[in-house]
Amino acid sequence: MDRVAVDDQKAFPELVRRFQGRVTNLVSRVLNDRECADDLAQEVFVRVFVHRRNYRHGSKFSTWLFTIAANLAKNEIRRRVRRRNWFSLDALEETLKDRVIQLADSTESRETTLEREQLQAAVGRAIATVPEKYRLALVLRDIEGLPYEEIAQVLGLPGGTVRSRINRARGMLKRKLQPLLAKAGDS
């Protein structure tokens, strides 16, 4: 990032290459919308570039990057919430564009693959129905695996609030997934 700040021509593409996967995954999981996630990820990196000189050297770059991504994702969620019924399950079903990119296990039967993909899609939808303030914390913790302290910095919240939000989000997610869990537990 230091090299990007001093306009090193090669540094910025390298930085995008290194973090594009994490940023895309984060915003995809928060929004459950792959195409929008691409646009948002692009916006995240453009903002990093435009504000490269505002980056404070003492802080971790990924924290700064995730803060930008989280803010943009929050704005997008709020924009969507203003549009009626966007987050109803039916609407999500219709707008689900989450094309899961995962190399299928060649030994896996077609039926199993389908079941697995359906389960993943259902988990993705369930996450998307968790209220925004809990969802971001949940994705940062349980998908991106960020430590609590970093999540607190990204979201600009005290550590205790972050812990309580993540606990509540996990409880909500468990309740939403309950009908699927029995099935998944059997298989």
Place this chain on the structure above:
Amino acid sequence: MICDRARRLFGACWDDELTQAERDGLEGHLTSCPRCRAEYDEFSLALELTAALPRIEASADLMDRVLARARRATTAPDVVREAGARWVPVAAAAAGAVLVVALVLVGSRLQWRAPAADQPPQMFAIEGPREPVLVPNSRAMPGERRPEAPGGNPESLFDPDKNVEFILDPVKLHRGRATVDRRPDAEGRQAIITF
């Protein structure tokens, strides 16, 4: 350990943040309470499924799109230029506009005063004392009479036999609006153009 307390520890247990004593207490409770055991199994399965979600990769053209937009962003300055630097070209343009108007006025007056056939053409050869004539509205005091234009066009504000002097006041720009600088020290910064 009671069920309520045990369930509050699920999250910390998943994050591996329990003390040894808490862990022992929770494990003991889970072996003796099937409902909490089932709850914990569901809780951990939900988080396992979440953590096992496949990574969504960035689209192939993301890099190109980002770099293209970054290039465009480079061409646009991300800081607002100083206000002081902005008024200079505007003031110059304003002064230029006044100058053009003045030239047009003087030119039309000379055309209007076409010389007689027996007299040689007289362009800009203005004789007589150099007495300044004020720009309309700029210096006339209340009750003061302006000198009447001798002969010719009664509408004219200028005496064709005298030099015409234009005094350009310094212009101050505020939020894109130009106002004449009326401060006492502004007089010294006036520009005077004589025709």
